[in-house]
Amino acid sequence: MASGTQPSGGHPDVLVLGGGLIGLVTAWRATQRGLRVTVADPSPGGGAARVAAGMLAPVTELHYGEEALLALNAAAADAYPRFVAELEETTGTRVGYRTCGTLAAALDADDAAQLREVHALQRRCGLASEWLSGRECRRVEPMLAPSVRGGLRVDGDHQVDPRRLGAALVTACERAGVDLRRASARRLTVAGGRATGAVLADAQEVQAGQTVLATGSYSGSLAGVPAGALPPVRPVKGQVLRLRMPTGARVPFLRRSVRAVVRGSAVYLVPRADGELVVGATSEELGWDTTVTAGGVYELLRDAHELVPGVTELPLAETGAGLRPASPDNAPLLGPSALPGLLLATGHHRNGVLLTPVTGELLAETLTTGLLPERAAAFAPDRFAADRSGQGPTDAEAAPPERHDSSPYARPPAPEAYGTRPRPPAPATRPSREEEQP
Amino acid sequence: MSGSSYSSVTDLVPDTPDTTIGAVTGRTGPASAPASDPLVIGGTELTSRLIMGTGGAPSLDVLERALLASGTEMTTVAMRRLAPETPGSVLSVLRAHGIRVLPNTAGCYTAGEAVLTARLAREALGTDWVKLEVIADERTLLPDPVELLDAAQTLVDEGFTVLPYTNDDPVLARKLEDVGCAAVMPLGSPIGSGLGIRNPHNFELIAERARVPVILDAGAGTASDAALAMELGCAAVLLASAVTRAQRPELMAAGMRHAVTAGRLAYRAGRIPRRHFARASSPAEGTAEWGDPERPAVE
Numbered sequence: 001m002a003s004g005t006q007p008s009g010g011h012p013d014v015l016v017l018g019g020g021l022i023g024l025v026t027a028w029r030a031t032q033r034g035l036r037v038t039v040a041d042p043s044p045g046g047g048a049a050r051v052a053a054g055m056l057a058p059v060t061e062l063h064y065g066e067e068a069l070l071a072l073n074a075a076a077a078d079a080y081p082r083f084v085a086e087l088e089e090t091t092g093t094r095v096g097y098r099t100c101g102t103l104a105a106a107l108d109a110d111d112a113a114q115l116r117e118v119h120a121l122q123r124r125c126g127l128a129s130e131w132l133s134g135r136e137c138r139r140v141e142p143m144l145a146p147s148v149r150g151g152l153r154v155d156g157d158h159q160v161d162p163r164r165l166g167a168a169l170v171t172a173c174e175r176a177g178v179d180l181r182r183a184s185a186r187r188l189t190v191a192g193g194r195a196t197g198a199v200l201a202d203a204q205e206v207q208a209g210q211t212v213l214a215t216g217s218y219s220g221s222l223a224g225v226p227a228g229a230l231p232p233v234r235p236v237k238g239q240v241l242r243l244r245m246p247t248g249a250r251v252p253f254l255r256r257s258v259r260a261v262v263r264g265s266a267v268y269l270v271p272r273a274d275g276e277l278v279v280g281a282t283s284e285e286l287g288w289d290t291t292v293t294a295g296g297v298y299e300l301l302r303d304a305h306e307l308v309p310g311v312t313e314l315p316l317a318e319t320g321a322g323l324r325p326a327s328p329d330n331a332p333l334l335g336p337s338a339l340p341g342l343l344l345a346t347g348h349h350r351n352g353v354l355l356t357p358v359t360g361e362l363l364a365e366t367l368t369t370g371l372l373p374e375r376a377a378a379f380a381p382d383r384f385a386a387d388r389s390g391q392g393p394t395d396a397e398a399a400p401p402e403r404h405d406s407s408p409y410a411r412p413p414a415p416e417a418y419g420t421r422p423r424p425p426a427p428a429t430r431p432s433r434e435e436e437q438p
Numbered sequence: 439m440s441g442s443s444y445s446s447v448t449d450l451v452p453d454t455p456d457t458t459i460g461a462v463t464g465r466t467g468p469a470s471a472p473a474s475d476p477l478v479i480g481g482t483e484l485t486s487r488l489i490m491g492t493g494g495a496p497s498l499d500v501l502e503r504a505l506l507a508s509g510t511e512m513t514t515v516a517m518r519r520l521a522p523e524t525p526g527s528v529l530s531v532l533r534a535h536g537i538r539v540l541p542n543t544a545g546c547y548t549a550g551e552a553v554l555t556a557r558l559a560r561e562a563l564g565t566d567w568v569k570l571e572v573i574a575d576e577r578t579l580l581p582d583p584v585e586l587l588d589a590a591q592t593l594v595d596e597g598f599t600v601l602p603y604t605n606d607d608p609v610l611a612r613k614l615e616d617v618g619c620a621a622v623m624p625l626g627s628p629i630g631s632g633l634g635i636r637n638p639h640n641f642e643l644i645a646e647r648a649r650v651p652v653i654l655d656a657g658a659g660t661a662s663d664a665a666l667a668m669e670l671g672c673a674a675v676l677l678a679s680a681v682t683r684a685q686r687p688e689l690m691a692a693g694m695r696h697a698v699t700a701g702r703l704a705y706r707a708g709r710i711p712r713r714h715f716a717r718a719s720s721p722a723e724g725t726a727e728w729g730d731p732e733r734p735a736v737e
Contacts, residue, residue, distance in 0.1 A: 063496045064496065064685045064686065065496065065500060065685075065686065065687075066496070066497075220525060220526060221525070232526050233526065234498075234524055234525065234526035234527055235524070263576065263577070264494075264630065285520055285521065285524065285527055285528065286520070286521045286524075287521035287523065287524035287527075288524075289521065326497075326498070327499075328497060328498045328499035328502070328526075329497050329498075329499035329500070330496065330497040330499075
């Protein structure tokens with residue numbers, strides 16, 4: 001059993017379970033801080049990143065009620081250029097970071113009305129986006145369908161190639177001296193109320209002072225983790241297609257990422273510099289199933305065709321399905337779990353690629369100091385621990401939301417924190433299950 | 439729309455053989471708390487008259503809080519978009535809160551598909567209740583009446599408790615009832631459109647003669663739509679998008695809960711007839727007369 005560069009001094013300081021983007025970046029950053037790290041994964045650099053499109057889109061991914069997540073996503077997007085520069089310099093490989101911007105298009109009047117609401121929300125959150133008419137949309141992206149009625153131009157939402165990113169992180173880890181064990185974790189080991197490492201699928205036990213659970217959609221089902229520490233993470237299946245755009249053409253097929261909601265389902269087209277066009281993605285709650293279905297491919301192509309009719313002329317190079325690790329509130333679980341010695345870096349859902357740099361920083365800091373940095377307190381795993389079934393809307397929440405463009409923009413989130421805690425343990429002023437009095 | 443559009447609701451209350459009203463019929467006044475006015479579907483009593491759907495929620499967490507705020511006791515889940523055994527799924531949320539699962543056949547285009555999906559749901563979830571959806575067209579998501587009736591008949595024969603999503607067509611509603619459906623669920627307007635009840639008169643016609651619960655399914659956009667459905671004689675309201683796609687789903691869920699309760703109470707109370715001219719609310723008889731009748735004031 002090749003054990004790579006396992007330091008002679010015995011156990012590693014940190015065992016990272018899962019060698020996807022999140023596990024690898026955690027290992028790399030922790031090693032840079034002087035920790036000895038082992039990563040357990042049968043094929044490091046794989047995971048959900050093999051399928052993900054790699055949109056770095058804090059603005060166009062903004063949803064109502066996810067303002068805390070927005071702050072983390074925005075910080076992650078800001079961190080990307082420096083992160084990519086360091087990684088590319090360290091490894092000598094390119095990761096396909098492309099500052100191409102994004103266009104969110106509306107295909108009919110209903111879509112346009114909805115997109116205008118999104119636009120208002122973005123502006124309230126202090127985000128830069130510009131409304132374009134249908135004609136203006138086609139001026140910047142001539143391949144768009146004539147039915148496009150308008151759209152939002154977001155010049156700050158970029159992309160990276162997650163496969164290249166994964167490969168680069170493997171190289172960076174190897175060069176930094178991370179021990180890559182090519183086996184999955186079978187069971188967490190616990191002694192004296194503390195995580196002590198894990199038994200791997202090759203039956204070997206790795207002991208470590210701290211263990212990081214970063215196995216994506218499998219994080220919620222590792223044997224040996226006590227129920228109270230098990231992260232509430234479930235798989236959300238996404239089918240994704242890869243097409244080839246003509247190379248060498250004088251005018252590129254698409255310049256920027258293009259996305260839309262077609263009949264209620266989201267579709268996006270992400271053009272890579274090397275000619276790959278990623279079309280995604282379905283969102284299916286079907287457990288760990290990764291079957292590519294006729295219906296999934298049909299619906300993606302149908303919706304993509306409605307948005308960019310020319311896609312049907314392109315070669316279909318690849319189909320695949322991946323599993324997003326989703327938490328109940330769509331935000332990641334970062335830092336110490338309820339079990340001493342076990343840390344979580346999981347639940348990144350749609351934003352794993354985007355959150356890779358910031359997760360690495362936060363976890364490395366937590367591993368060295370023992371505490372999750374205050375600026376990421378909103379993403380501590382214990383937010384799911386309390387039973388909140390008795391909580392109703394608080395008075396503060398009962399105020400109607402601002403809906404008008406004319407209102408002064410909300411201040412952007414405070415720079416020192418990624419987000420406020422989404423649900424402080426507020427007194428339940430109005431129990432929601434109280435019987436109504438007629 | 440004529441002025442008499444739904445004033446006839448007043449006349450309905452005392453003499454409608456509405457099985458859903460249960461023990462309390464007619465104008466029983468404020469003593470009848472919601473608990474004494476259960477919704478009865480296929481012999482099962484439910485206290486809440488708001489049935490929720492799960493589609494469109496931005497996250498499981500938001501969905502969970504909205505479901506709790508809605509006070510719902512039954513929630514419909516698309517069988518085709520679900521793996522029942524996955525931990526942490528929407529099903530586990532429903533189970534954790536004791537909310538009854540109503541599997542639906544969303545995404546089916548033929549009677550055959552719908553029947554198959556219902557059977558799979560029965561096997562997977564151990565319930566013979568099914569919200570039957572057979573869609574004719576993906577743009578409008580309107581029901582296919584021919585396939586729907588066909589599937590309903592088959593499923594009733596197989597022992598299912600069938601709750602069909604149907605057009606707001608009184609004739610089709612009657613036929614669905616005739617083949618043995620446990621409720622009829624007409625659409626107010628297309629799924630997810632939020633256009634409310636486009637033909638209130640049809641709802642009245644359906645509710646007037648139905649002997650099974652009539653449930654508004656699809657179209658509610660805001661609380662007044664749900665209240666109107668109940669005032670028109672619906673036994674319950676089923677909705678998803680209006681809550682899950684609202685800017686603040688939890689608040690909208692609470693709003694819908696109150697709206698359904700309010701509309702139901704108003705329906706049972708019996709509204710006043712619409713009048714063209716004012717009618718003073720304080721009595722005019724027996725009031726003190728000002729001035730001396732022997733010496734009427736000049737002018």
